[in-house]
Amino acid sequence: MAAGVAAWLPFARAAAIGWMPVANLPMPVAPTEKNKRQDELIILNVSGRRFQTWRNTLDRYPDTLLGSSEKEFFYNEETREYFFDRDPDVFRSILNFYRTGKLHYPRYECISAYDEELAFFGIIPEIISDCCYEEYKDRKRENAERLMDDNEDNKDCKLPNMTFRETMWRAFENPHTSTMALVFYYVTGFFIAVSVITNVVETVPCGATPNQKDMPCGERYTEAFFCMDTACVMIFTVEYLMRLFAAPSRYRFIRSVMSIIDVVAILPYYIGLVMTNNEDVSGAFVTLRVFRVFRIFKFSRHSQGLRILGYTLKSCASELGFLLFSLTMAIIIFATVMFYAEKGSTSSKFTSIPASFWYTIVTMTTLGYGDMVPKTIAGKIFGSICSLSGVLVIALPVPVIVSNFSRIYHQNQRADKRRAQKVQKARLARMRISKTGSSSAFLHSKRNGLLNESLELTQLPYKMNISHQSCSEDGQKLSKTMSLLESQHHHLLHCLEKTTNHEFMDEQLYEQSYLETALQSYPSRSPSLSSQGLTGTCCSRRAKKSSQLPNASAATSGLQELSAINIQCGDPPLSTSRSSLNMRPDDPPRLNCQSGQITTAIISIPTPPATTPDGDGHTLPNPSVQNIVKVSAL
């Protein structure tokens, strides 16, 4: 229940008079205030600054420090005020929370100081209102990252016993861990560079000897280049095998991009070894050598920026796709137009539409080689339009890609998003819990309230109209545990139940019972008197789990088991038992079988840790009696 709305509770209760003529059942007794206090001002002295507010304002949130009796610990007798030795600036926003129901986060405030104050006053940060929540979360994340970075710098933790394999893998992944790893890192880097340079230099024409024409160096110094190639490939092979050996998950390693690049880099050499120097396949062999250029991608292990570039391109796939698509569209359009425009002119290079593609691409990217030029006037006009539009179309998606790159470079975007989603889910879950807390609190108190009603039941024979006068004292006892506001709200909901002759139920239990009513043909009867006969409806979990303990001596273990089951169940399905107690005129047949059940039920309480397992949420004689089977007077 929100704060300001608590002030409207009297109105809601008064409006309940509208249900009274319609109801067929008597209404429950209203909770009374024991000592009806007039609303008074209380003074909160926070480090010298005095805040004043109504007591009712603070009572709106009974689960915080100021709303509960915890504040009595801070009461100063002489000055008749509550003194808190905390920051008065932050206290301002905390007090405003009570007044308006919204918690705001002041931007100038340090995030950890604010968190501490919230924790002190018992307020969960999740209820910060939406206007300030984003800012709060951002600041908190920054802070956490900063702390984590500091920790990582200090983290030279040596895990004691890593196997040789794990050490090797760690050395491969993170070269800064040991000297050997660093050496290995630089050696492989050097050899990649050497290999790439060799490939390049191979094709340069070396100085011509007088008797021979210009030849590329590769053909002149074949053996030298072959030796260099062999050495590099051997190093790469050894490295690949070592990585394969050290990988924690070999299957995953083989599938990873880097290992595919490694394989593609060294494969041409081996294929070349295997194949004979046959004329037919030498053409294919030459193409294979092209793949040696992939060795340059091995550098991406050595460069973080290269990896980020690759990742950016992958993540901007949609923008790149859009770019490609729009370019294709424009190329086709303009190529067609140019072709038909230039059709008339003689000796035109625009022989077909695909031939015009080349012109369009060169013009749109503003390259303008000049090998194909329009000659007609129409062709020139369309050509100029083509080049202008090319600039626009290409310029549009590029900033998006650029901003993507910079964003990814500065934060670890993917991990953040996942973390944020989890956090958002957790926040919504917590808020949902606190909101449904009100409805489940009602159900919870019903269970406890049942204690009192049935207490009175066993003293006198059950009648259709139970006089509620005797309930009042027990009701008084109960209201101590929850605030007056809550008890009044629960009384209101109780009146509604009586008016409609139906009861509120927990959602999970509702779904359960909904399934079970279909299955319930006849209730499960237990053989002997003292066994646990449990009702079919709404007790499906119990019915499944409860064993048939035939004798009372085993009842204690059954008691414990039942109490264990109760704890697991959480909210035990109290509604069934209550329904049997409230004899309804329209449910006689069901009543009989259920009453048969309840009479043989063994009582056990879902144990809150403080109390002993006695009494129960169902029928019960009185709390002190343990496993006596009490025949409820039905």
Next chain:
Amino acid sequence: MGALMVIFSVQPKQRRKRQDSVEDELELSAVRHRPEGLEQLEAQTRFSRKELQILYRGFKNECPSGVVNEDTFKDIYSQFFPQGDASTYAHFLFNAFDTDHNGSVSFEDFVMGLSILLRGSVQEKLNWAFNLYDINKDGYITKEEMLDIMKAIYDMMGKCTYPILKEETPRQHVEIFFQKMDKNKDGVVTIDEFIDCCQNDENIMRSMQLFENVI
């Protein structure tokens, strides 16, 4: 072409300004509502000065503008019934409180209604209840009106009830109600029938006294 674009962009702004000014006026007039003086209200209702002060503080907190419109009313009332849908019943309640039918409940309306409900005689309370049920305020409660009210009440329970809410439950309840109230079996309940019947029913009498000490 540039001039054309400029002209087009200027036009909507002027239109918007005219609309805004009309809305602003409405809002200003809404903000300015203040209740009558404390003495007057004290005379008209049965609340003491202090009680009126407490009531007004709560009222103003939730509705700073001084009046409640139907949406806010529904919103506030729904917060008390988290499991069901309280908007239909809140609509009927709103109509019952808004005695001058101007679409908003001011503090005077609010406090008059509460005065009847909490401090009025049984006759007045029953009168109020009759007024609530009589949706079209013609002096008769028909079965359709009662069915609407009943459905609204059952809606507040929500879906997860025990026993499961069936379609015909409100209708059955209305039948029971009419059997009890409609003495001359003419299909409608008049105010006299209603008050007579309620005064003879012990349960109803007792529950009417339930909320005596709410404030």
